[in-house]
Amino acid sequence: MGRVYILGGYQTDFARNWAKEGKHISAMLMEVMDGAFAETQIEPKEVESIHVGNFAAELYTKQGHLGAMVLSYHPDLKGIPTARHEAACASGAVATLAGRCEIEAGHYDLVMVIGVEYMRSVDSKTGGDYLGTAAWYEKEAKGISFPFPKLFGKLGELYDELYGLKYEHLAEISAINYANAKKNPLAQTRDWYMSKAHACSTGGYNTSVGGMIRTSDCSQVTDGAAAIFLASQRYAQEYAKKRNIPLEKIPYIMGWGHATAPLLFEEKVEEARRLRQKGEYILPATRKAILDAYRRAGLRGAEDLDAVETHDCFTTSEYAAIEHFGLTPPGEAWKAIEEGEIRIDGKLPFNPSGGLIGAGHPVGATGVRQILDAWRQVTENAGDYQVEGAKRVATLNIGGSATTNVVHIIGVD
Amino acid sequence: MGRVYILGGYQTDFARNWAKEGKHISAMLMEVMDGAFAETQIEPKEVESIHVGNFAAELYTKQGHLGAMVLSYHPDLKGIPTARHEAACASGAVATLAGRCEIEAGHYDLVMVIGVEYMRSVDSKTGGDYLGTAAWYEKEAKGISFPFPKLFGKLGELYDELYGLKYEHLAEISAINYANAKKNPLAQTRDWYMSKAHACSTGGYNTSVGGMIRTSDCSQVTDGAAAIFLASQRYAQEYAKKRNIPLEKIPYIMGWGHATAPLLFEEKVEEARRLRQKGEYILPATRKAILDAYRRAGLRGAEDLDAVETHDCFTTSEYAAIEHFGLTPPGEAWKAIEEGEIRIDGKLPFNPSGGLIGAGHPVGATGVRQILDAWRQVTENAGDYQVEGAKRVATLNIGGSATTNVVHIIGVD
Numbered sequence: 152m153g154r155v156y157i158l159g160g161y162q163t164d165f166a167r168n169w170a171k172e173g174k175h176i177s178a179m180l181m182e183v184m185d186g187a188f189a190e191t192q193i194e195p196k197e198v199e200s201i202h203v204g205n206f207a208a209e210l211y212t213k214q215g216h217l218g219a220m221v222l223s224y225h226p227d228l229k230g231i232p233t234a235r236h237e238a239a240c241a242s243g244a245v246a247t248l249a250g251r252c253e254i255e256a257g258h259y260d261l262v263m264v265i266g267v268e269y270m271r272s273v274d275s276k277t278g279g280d281y282l283g284t285a286a287w288y289e290k291e292a293k294g295i296s297f298p299f300p301k302l303f304g305k306l307g308e309l310y311d312e313l314y315g316l317k318y319e320h321l322a323e324i325s326a327i328n329y330a331n332a333k334k335n336p337l338a339q340t341r342d343w344y345m346s347k348a349h350a351c352s353t354g355g356y357n358t359s360v361g362g363m364i365r366t367s368d369c370s371q372v373t374d375g376a377a378a379i380f381l382a383s384q385r386y387a388q389e390y391a392k393k394r395n396i397p398l399e400k401i402p403y404i405m406g407w408g409h410a411t412a413p414l415l416f417e418e419k420v421e422e423a424r425r426l427r428q429k430g431e432y433i434l435p436a437t438r439k440a441i442l443d444a445y446r447r448a449g450l451r452g453a454e455d456l457d458a459v460e461t462h463d464c465f466t467t468s469e470y471a472a473i474e475h476f477g478l479t480p481p482g483e484a485w486k487a488i489e490e491g492e493i494r495i496d497g498k499l500p501f502n503p504s505g506g507l508i509g510a511g512h513p514v515g516a517t518g519v520r521q522i523l524d525a526w527r528q529v530t531e532n533a534g535d536y537q538v539e540g541a542k543r544v545a546t547l548n549i550g551g552s553a554t555t556n557v558v559h560i561i562g563v564d
Numbered sequence: 565m566g567r568v569y570i571l572g573g574y575q576t577d578f579a580r581n582w583a584k585e586g587k588h589i590s591a592m593l594m595e596v597m598d599g600a601f602a603e604t605q606i607e608p609k610e611v612e613s614i615h616v617g618n619f620a621a622e623l624y625t626k627q628g629h630l631g632a633m634v635l636s637y638h639p640d641l642k643g644i645p646t647a648r649h650e651a652a653c654a655s656g657a658v659a660t661l662a663g664r665c666e667i668e669a670g671h672y673d674l675v676m677v678i679g680v681e682y683m684r685s686v687d688s689k690t691g692g693d694y695l696g697t698a699a700w701y702e703k704e705a706k707g708i709s710f711p712f713p714k715l716f717g718k719l720g721e722l723y724d725e726l727y728g729l730k731y732e733h734l735a736e737i738s739a740i741n742y743a744n745a746k747k748n749p750l751a752q753t754r755d756w757y758m759s760k761a762h763a764c765s766t767g768g769y770n771t772s773v774g775g776m777i778r779t780s781d782c783s784q785v786t787d788g789a790a791a792i793f794l795a796s797q798r799y800a801q802e803y804a805k806k807r808n809i810p811l812e813k814i815p816y817i818m819g820w821g822h823a824t825a826p827l828l829f830e831e832k833v834e835e836a837r838r839l840r841q842k843g844e845y846i847l848p849a850t851r852k853a854i855l856d857a858y859r860r861a862g863l864r865g866a867e868d869l870d871a872v873e874t875h876d877c878f879t880t881s882e883y884a885a886i887e888h889f890g891l892t893p894p895g896e897a898w899k900a901i902e903e904g905e906i907r908i909d910g911k912l913p914f915n916p917s918g919g920l921i922g923a924g925h926p927v928g929a930t931g932v933r934q935i936l937d938a939w940r941q942v943t944e945n946a947g948d949y950q951v952e953g954a955k956r957v958a959t960l961n962i963g964g965s966a967t968t969n970v971v972h973i974i975g976v977d
Contacts, residue, residue, distance in 0.1 A: 152670060175702060209622045213706075215697035216652040219827045219967045230852050232822035233968065234658040235650045239629040245647040249662050255669035257565060284628035289588060293626075409645035414632045439643050554632045555646065 156387035160379035161186030165511035183376035196227035199259035204246030204266040205515035239285030241550030243518025244557035260386040266519030267376040303465035304362025314482035321466040322350035332505025334535035339511030373511035377520035406448025408440035440556035457541040462549040518548035525561035569800035573792035574599030578924035596789035608638035612672035617659030618928035652698030654963030656931025657970035673799040679932030716878035717775025727895035734879040735763035745918025747948035752924030786924035790933035819861025821853035853969035870954035875962040931961035938974035
């Protein structure tokens with residue numbers, strides 16, 4: 152089975168508000184495709200299959216069947232296979248998995264993967280309710296204002312119960328993401344103000360939204376799309392030749408992992424308590440996705456990575472990711488935070504892009520945006536948020552309350 | 565690349581009304597899984613990946629992330645990869661494509677594919693509006709009562725314009741589907757009354773709902789789920805050995821095709837008119853999916869098939885399918901209908917199960933139900949609707965107004 156390469160792509164400016172611009176979700180799709188074709192100099196007629204990752208366009212924009220909608224971009228796309236894939240906030244990553252598999256199975260040489268979400272069409276309360284459909288809605292979200300901050304607030308409380316958790320460590324995660332985002336010209340919060348002192352404050356500007364979770368701990372409500380091209384070794388070789396670059400300079404998917412936990416957060420809590428007794432990492436599906444990716448990539452662990460783009464839908468999910476990637480033993484993520492390891496100039500930078508908190512979180516686009524950012528890092532195209540010399544970057548895309556977990560490791564030789 | 569086998573599965577009784585029973589969509593998922601495990605004697609711990617096909621549970625039941633929800637069936641499923649796939653009414657088929665690819669790529673030996681739709685939770689007008697999200701909602705469905713009957717009514721008008729179309733031929737399609745459904749113990753309409761005379765009538769019992777489309781030309785609004793198991797050659801061999809049957813008796817996916825047309829029906833009409841001038845079939849993406857499936861299966865065409873389970877969301881879509889499968893030249897489907905070729909005892913039976921009109925159309929489940937019915941036919945498990953000696957059965961699952969087209973050919977040696 153040959154390698155699957157990533158030829159680059161494009162993302163929209165995550166600070167834009169498409170409803171205010173009066174633009175339809177189809178415009179967002181067309182624009183991200185336009186950008187991706189222009190950036191890579193790939194022609195529409197070369198694309199053999201398109202996969203769209205999207206969480207809930209039916210709710211936000213009253214539009215389904217997005218896989219087919221992308222065909223309107225160009226007549227040369229007529230007749231190709233398309234589909235939309237969903238795993239809540241991990242929709243972008245599961246679309247990528249589907250595309251990779253088609254190439255591995257030998258059906259196509261060039262596949263486009265698009266992640267998209269149009270979220271600012273509704274008020275925040277309605278949007279919070281829609282996001283509740285990523286949990287077990289009837290049991291965990293119905294009638295609850297902003298169910299997800301509350302669920303990830305509970306993850307903080309769980310850490311506090313099992314290991315102790317100081318709020319200042321969450322605040323540091325928030326501050327790093329906001330600081331990194333200032334270096335990212337497409338980040339939603341690039342012009343916002345946020346510091347650790349601000350994150351540690353409570354009151355008017357930073358109210359509690361669920362347990363330990365304050366406003367500063369939350370990712371953003373974002374409109375945006377991202378697109379990447381996946382290619383077989385054959386196509387990547389031709390692509391490299393045409394551009395007069397060695398194949399070794401083109402990033403490929405070194406490894407991946409995909410593991411699901413039960414949908415209900417309460418079931419995760421029960422298991423976490425059992426695992427805590429055994430001294431193991433408390434989110435076994437998250438850990439499994441990471442270990443599977445390391446194994447497939449032939450890596451020992453975090454020590455072989457140069458950066459991580461992780462799913463910080465809330466600071467607590469990044470807190471968990473830090474240790475589940477193996478940067479620290481269970482319960483000790485705070486040490487890596489205190490020692491500055493996850494800073495952009497640290498031992499293993501987390502979210503040089505600013506992540507979901509800083510760069511923004513257009514739900515179905517996030518998994519694709521993370522892989523695009525990994526591509527930018529390993530090709531030295533990350534501009535001001537470049538991690539020097541990055542050759543291997545991992546992404547973790549999470550759907551629901553750490554329910555669907557998808558990891559990709561993107562690298563160059 | 566080894567063959568991908570189908571080990572059987574299960575479907576719920578499509579006549580049931582789950583809202584009236586007071587049961588959640590999770591109950592539908594658990595029940596279809598229970599049935600599939602029991603029917604095949606496969607254990608949950610053997611399943612390595614699960615794919616869910618679903619159109620719009622977010623709208624009908626306010627629940628997303630169905631891929632993860634299925635994990636609640638059994639603790640042995642914890643940690644496996646899951647995802648949900650959508651291509652409007654072709655969601656079940658695109659979920660099957662994703663599962664097949666994973667096996668072909670060598671990642672897993674046993675994959676479960678589940679199609680599900682819970683539709684009778686809302687009144688028919690609301691449901692009709694939800695279905696409009698499978699079209700280009702803003703342009704083709706917004707503010708229109710029952711947009712899909714109108715779109716497929718236009719397909720009838722298009723045939724009438726290009727070739728002439730007599731309503732009696734559509735009525736015959738309806739009557740055959742209803743008649744076949746009477747032999748199917750899980751068909752929604754098995755106890756309903758419908759004849760060709762009735763279908764040809766107009767007025768109180770059979771009103772026009774869009775152009776040539778009358779009530780009798782429409783598929784049903786259905787609650788239901790279907791599940792199948794896909795297996796690698798290695799797993800299928802062991803499975804056959806344990807059950808003391810030859811591997812040759814286990815059906816496999818001989819071929820498949822997947823092609824998308826532009827979402828807007830008007831774009832299809834323009835192209836159809838051009839193709840009519842050239843004497844070609846008027847729905848090129850539908851034709852492409854069928855030809856690709858023939859090619860991959862190594863079949864010459866319709867003459868090598870024993871039956872077809874096609875997507876008769878309306879009689880006009882079956883009318884188009886009859887000729888696009890190549891049973892007749894373009895514009896001559898009526899001849900095959902008049903000559904009785906598509907009857908259950910005809911040259912090439914269409915929808916021995918009763919299809920979407922007779923058996924029912926739980927949108928996201930249909931593509932999986934079709935493949936399960938193909939499996940039933942080629943394993944001689946179709947009971948009263950068995951097509952004698954069937955060895956190769958094709959399925960056509962369509963999303964939108966003939967937008968996403970997915971064909972599978974299921975066969976035994």
